[in-house]
Amino acid sequence: xxxxxxxxxxxxxxxxxxxxxxxxxxxxxxxxxxxxxxxxxxxxxxxxxxxxxxxxxxxxxxxxxxxxxxxxxxxxxxxxxxxxxxxxxxxxxxxxxxxxx
Numbered sequence: 516x517x518x519x520x521x522x523x524x525x526x527x528x529x530x531x532x533x534x535x536x537x538x539x540x541x542x543x544x545x546x547x548x549x550x551x552x553x554x555x556x557x558x559x560x561x562x563x564x565x566x567x568x569x570x571x572x573x574x575x576x577x578x579x580x581x582x583x584x585x586x587x588x589x590x591x592x593x594x595x596x597x598x599x600x601x602x603x604x605x606x607x608x609x610x611x612x613x614x615x616x
Contacts, residue, residue, distance in 0.1 A: 522563030529556035543599065543606045547592045554585045 533552030540546055558578045565574020600606050 519563055519567060522559060522566075526556045526559040526563070529553070529559065541607050541609060543596045543608060544593075546608070547589060547596070550592075551585060551589060554581055554588075557581055 529552050533549045533556060536549030536552065537546050540549065558581050561574040561578040561581065563574075565572070565578075568574060596606055599611065603611060605611075
């Protein structure tokens with residue numbers, strides 16, 4: 516079965532769930548998890564399209580790059596969240612208004 520549609524449907528669902536989490540949550544850690552869901556949706560697309568590509572390693576290579584960026588993003592993001600938690604004693608983005616005028 517060489518059908519691309521199920522992969523794209525799963526990827527679209529993950530992307531929508533991740534976007535909904537990023538937009539609706541008021542917690543920085545949950546927002547980071549939503550971004551990770553969106554990056555995983557991109558990975559599914561890369562791997563699915565590489566299945567039908569002439570050079571199948573191309574999509575898998577891009578997927579590895581996306582995973583490396585996700586690891587760097589989550590480590591830096593968690594470090595920032597921990598510093599914010601230590602300074603403000605809260606991680607609600609609405610209460611972080613020190614830099615606002």
